[in-house]
Amino acid sequence: MGRLIVVSNRVATPTETKGSAGGLAVGVFGALKDAGGVWFGWSGDVVSETVANAGPVLEQEGSVTFATVGLTRKDYDQYYRGFSNATLWPVFHYRNDLARYERDEYAGYRRVNAWLAHKLTKLIEPDDVIWVHDYHLIPFAEALRAEGVTNPIGFFLHIPFPAPQILLNIPPHEELVKSLCCYDLIGFQTRNDQVAFHDYLVRHARGEVTDTGEGEGAVASAFGRTLHTGVYRIGVFPDEIAEQAKRYESRQHVLDLKQSLEGRKLIMSVDRLDYSKGLVERFRAFEQLLERAPEWRGNVTLVQIAPPTRSDVDTYQQIRQELEGEAGRINGRFSALDYTPIRYLNQRYDRWKLMSLFRESQIGFVTPLHDGMNLVAKEYVAAQNPDDPGVLVLSIFAGAAAELSGALLVNPHDAIGMSEALQQALAMPLAERKARYETNMTALRKNDLGVWRDSFLRDLRSLKREA
Known part of the structure; x- marks a missing residue:
């Protein structure tokens, strides 16, 4: 050979x-x-x-x-x-x-x-x-x-x-x-x-x-x-991700996040800062969740990690400015002295640190407007705790949607539809979350x-x- x-x-x-x-x-x-x-x-x-x-x-x-x-x-x-x-x-x-x-x-x-x-x-x-x-x-x-x-x-x-x-x-x-x-x-x-x-x-x-x-x-x-x-x-290699996410779950960055949440539910999103990822649409869907389901105000936080990319291309500078503006506007509407709805982090994190943060979250929010595959969706599933897994909310326009049938599939152009999926995920009983997780893990292991x-x-x- x-x-x-x-x-x-x-x-x-x-x-x-x-x-x-x-x-x-x-x-x-x-x-x-x-x-x-x-x-x-x-x-x-x-x-x-x-x-x-x-x-x-x-x-x-x-x-x-x-x-x-x-x-x-x-x-x-x-x-x-x-x-x-x-x-x-x-x-x-x-x-x-x-x-x-x-x-x-x-x-x-x-x-x-x-x-x-x-x-x-x-x-x-x-x-x-x-x-x-x-x-x-x-x-x-x-x-x-x-x-x-x-x-x-x-x-x-x-x-x-x-x-x-x-x-x-x-x-x-x-x-x-x-x-x-x-x-x-x-x-x-x-x-x-x-x-x-x-x-x-x-x-x-x-x-x-x-x-x-x-x-x-x-x-x-x-x-x-x-x-x-x-x-x-x-x-991805799902079992390797699962092992690493578990190993890192007691590290200081995870403990700091859990303490800062004060018992609130956590929605995690991780994307390169790119207009194809549907970031602005995602923020507006989260705004719809807080607007239409006021019981979640003060009780759920969206963490969006979006490392900069191609920062010398004009369209990428524009999406960064727009996203920062939307985060500020939504936080201005719903923040309290002890509550910031959206934590927008425009920086890069080590991959294994991200996997441990995925494991702590109740929802993985992955809603690209178009994507070849989107490995973040697969990494999110693999990083979950099998005894208490989170729910993947996934765009129908991600290639991964054809495989991950246990996800809640959404159209990223429908802000209200995405907010309804978030409500469903937040209220989902443990038995259903486990079943969806097992369905997705079977798919990940089949095509690793x-x-x-x-x-x-x-x-x-x-x-x-x-x-």
Whole structure:
């Protein structure tokens, strides 16, 4: 079996892969350790042209080589801040109103992908399998093929794939989908995302799609190329999270929170500060709870942890200002001398600290407007105390909603409907909470992070590059 080469926009540091990171970092590092290989991508640093062109910085951790490069300011502005996060991210999350398209940014996006591919080619060995991650790197396989690379190349999209009529809002949509067709295997988070991609191929690229008859796999043909697609639902390691959450429940930060609540019920929300997460809508739903059910005033607190992200992108600055304004307005309506309804924390916390806070809460409030999967929902369930579990209130637009049938599903555009779900969760009897928890944990164990990783790599390794 050949080595594995993982390519992602950002490369986790060796320290992060030892447990402080989640999702992608934990999952792919496990596969890299098993097979040996390379993790290649951007270091996160903006550097001079001289440094950028010097070649990848290599760091060894056992059988894994971490290979990172820096980006120049121009490349960062066009590839990352520009086309990736000002065009692709909003459109793929159904926010065309927030999208911006600039030709020079798209040109920079393709240029950086080609440059990254060129840097990687020197590290590739004949038997290697290449696994590329997410929307920043859609043209990456096409660039590798132009360099003469014939190894199997897979791509996993961590965010939603939009319906064709949404995707058409990106002027070079056809070029992007044509680039995707250079991969041998494309993985999606949900069946809906896979169908949206197939729909585009059939309706706009005169392509063909045939089910393989094995699970949710399919073979697609378009632009003179043939590729495989599948649904691979990214997960977590639920028993590991449960153990860590229990271990941390007696730490000082948890004790401090419990003391400050003075017996009040706790609703926990944790998200990156992003307009796709439905944060403003969530605050307004909580306001509706306090307005429509006055018995909960002074008796329930919402803790919203929203670490800043992409703070140099205008739309992210706007959502931060709006969220701070809403928190202040709602707290102004319902606060008392000894009660603050919303605790809004615009800072980052250690992952295991968050798991222990989840365990102490009565409700996990996860209501994105659109999300590929949303691992916070899965982490919340896994962190619960089996003897006294909290209730997950989850958006129907999170990929996780298709798996977590024990959650209370809500439409994030319906503030009153969300407030009613919160009331139901707050009043839910223990027997029902336990039943819902067990249902969700069964789903988490069935499709944990290892299943996601191993099934994708098994399918990718089984493919042979077609001439």
